[in-house]
Amino acid sequence: RLSQSLTGSASGRSVSVRSSRGATSGPTRGKLGAGLVSVPPIPRPDPAAAVLLNPEVPERKRYCSKSDCGAPVGRSRGDRPGRTEGFCSKCGHPYSFSPKLQPGDVVHGQYDVVGCLAHGGLGWIYLAVDRAVSNRWVVLKGLLDTGDEDALAAAVSERRFLAEIEHPNIVRIYNFVEHLDQRTGTLDGYIVMAYVGGKSLKEIANERRAPDGKREPLPVAQAIAFAIEALEALGHLHSRNLLYCDFKVDNAIQTGDRLELIDMGAVRRMDDTESAIYGTVGYQAPEVAEVGPSVASDLYTVARTLAVLTFDFQGYTNVFADSLPNPGSIEVFSRYESFYRLLVRATDPDPGKRFASADEMSDQLLGVLREVVALESGQPRPALSTLFGPELRVVDTELVRPTAGDTSTLGADRV
Template identity: 75%
Template structure:
């Protein structure tokens, strides 16, 4: 800080009609905390006199005051109690449970985000080059008649309109209230403002007045923008301008337009002293221009790709988080107020920015974007977040009626393709535009984190490339339940080769029996999979966070004892106890867990962690419909998280909703391959619905880096052997299964499992050979080999005999050894010796 700044900070403003004091901004400059003007510094470094500042009026064209009738919107008739997911999935009515979904109204912490380039490192955004600033100057700056309204926000009547063939007047007085209006630019090309800024022309007409392009002759002829006022008779517009000047000196962020100065200029035509904000010139295109430039071959509007819109939303939320961290509210985010230049997004209009808790200044917002509670409750963080969600909706589909019929609601997802295709995106918008401000995202950081998760999911689905990320709410899955959904029966004999053992003993020439349908693959036990679902991470602000982080006990009984030593009671301690009691098989522990959970629900009814654990308890107890409702509520609250989708997939599988289960399992697996249970679950569902090839594909997609890679390949072999194609169509699957067994054997598969798989493959091959011999006797085919034996009856029988004898040597008991030797003898081909 300079000595002059240090000396003069706190001094009374030099302007006699102000009364404010000079404050020091972050960049070292002084500004008045009342009028926002910088002091005039004389040559000796002292603060000198200046012309008296004038009150600057404004008009509200293009932006409706929250107090005006034109911007008033009613509360949405769609409440959270009636909201459904995209397809009404997992409704509680299936199990006859009581109606009424669970509602999460608050989170526990705001995730920390790290700013990335536009696109969040996930999307390559189309670059918008910075054009020659001169090309943006309007040749004939005029305000269209349809946009001319009285500047008195209590009136808002149409002014300057054509009558009886005569064009509308650009200056005059409102015929309804007598308020003066002017739509004529006050600065012309060549005018010099403050002996420093030479006007090049008009760029646009905004809600608070004309915007001019100028050259800063004192600073390397850089391009700047001067923003003036619409007319000189609006007290609210003047107040908004003063509010803007007061806050802009504090704002310095790469995604928010930078303010350089505030100057006054004498209008020689009227004699009035007009004020202008001098700000950074941001070339490029606004989101409105980018969206409007997209057209279908028929000329209709083509919405932005949803991933591109999400990238814009993440960048905007990062800028809003900065403002909220400084106790400022943006109030008027929309497609007009953000410009993309190169690969960066900037908020350009700060006219509506206000302090949090300011109940005196008028709130400026735009119909169709403003939150429904804005009129009655005023601006808040929640209302700011609402505008971002509405902007995303406007950009991603043809949102007809968003300022009228759907002024504070969303269309039914059945009619919107992007909602049907991306359920998580729809749920994100639903929470972001919830009529209840308390039910929206808790902060811009949390909203950006969830939108990033939704974007990862969309990119993964569209590109086929996983986009995993570390969750800030959930830990990793605790295990993969039922990794052998097609395992052999307990007697060690192949399930698929068992028919051969039953009927094809040595010398028996009977025909093979008719194959019975393959039974569906049963899902794992709800208790086991409930205990394997991810745990919620401990809130670092919880009073027991440090104590819980240091707990070394892992067994449920030991953990319950250790939790009694916690220094204080807290939500996290109780949740950890509930989770530990679920791990006990004693019925009394389940009753105790339910009691602890009931206490938490009574004291913390909207806490998402309590709702999640309610789902876990219900799942472990087998109440799948109630569990689905709880997990669905968590999905509503955090649409960018993987864990709720995985839990819903399990519930859907058990409820017999195989299409929903497959959708959720596939979504989780496509986005984050670390959740291997999704791959096994998707394979089970596909096998149950007859998609054997799809089940094999997903099992073989488990990467080699996974600890479950071998288990997945073993399950893929067994999936290939299930009842499927017959005749020649079955041959490729047999050969592929045998090839996989050879590869697994070479990779070090344990001998007993290797020989068991060999028995299963060879048993299925023997079934196929005998059926072929019955249906097409005497047919000759090229000699093939399956694993290391010839693919004919004699070769396969020899292979079976050898594998069963090897299994007998590895058998742990004499009874099993005897049974396996007898099986080897029965399969041995007929010989003369």
């Protein structure tokens, strides 16, 4: 499925699947920037301050949730405002953009709902307090858009493996629960995750503004630092035969001095040929629709995210949905040729010509980062050889910026 970027109570049947991990958190000291570039840490905000006072889904973001439909719903007609609940006029599937949980509701007899944080593809995302574990902050997110008990139970069982994933760059999954909607009488499934306070890559990028108010791209070095962290997380998933599928600026948050993937809803096993595939136009590799996701398609999403972050990528969801702009028209491509070539390789139409693993792409990105930092600082940043021992010094090394009149060797056909 491609994305376009009610009261309950504690009563009723409720089942859960718990993580076997303890309550201690992962490492708090990150390595964002790989010691080469300084990325300002993002302080952890007060979670309660993130709760929306008036949770509403803008009409322009209201679409039918049925996988084979996706038609606009809940839109205004003349002087009549759009309905937040109803049935899709195209396929008849019911829709609701009203929060199912309200402040004060208790889910599974354990999670006190504080309010809504955001709206996602499977409904509202809620902030709650886990009264059973030191009143820690948690996030409840819809697991499945269905009222079928058997289908919901199967979905809970199917997603059980997410609770076993443990990595400092991946949000922790605590629990899966079912909650009876008192208004409709249907069971709703929720995934219970750690609350990750900070800012998403989308928010960080949108906050960079020029004096005239236009958004300024992130510095290439900073964007690469984020990508290297994301690749560590993806590499961990790949080592467990899992694919992330939907990496993008919305799904990663900088918290303190590290990056965390926060949305595990699209994660699937590599041998899964049955469940729905989730992705986002402009980020998803073109072959996914035909042959399904792969390690190569995961790496493709990281490269597309780098492009979105580092230049004004107009048309990345349509004209350039499966390609990059002419390098001569993009300043960062002309300035950092190795960066451009890395993006070309990682987004090659042939998955077999992309990087073979997250580690390989990360190693190459680290080399590009060294070059970028060296060009910016005027000082070489050599790496120690892992094959032939340490290089103690660099002799007669000079870094020269391109000057006006230099001929670029960029070419979209070269990788």
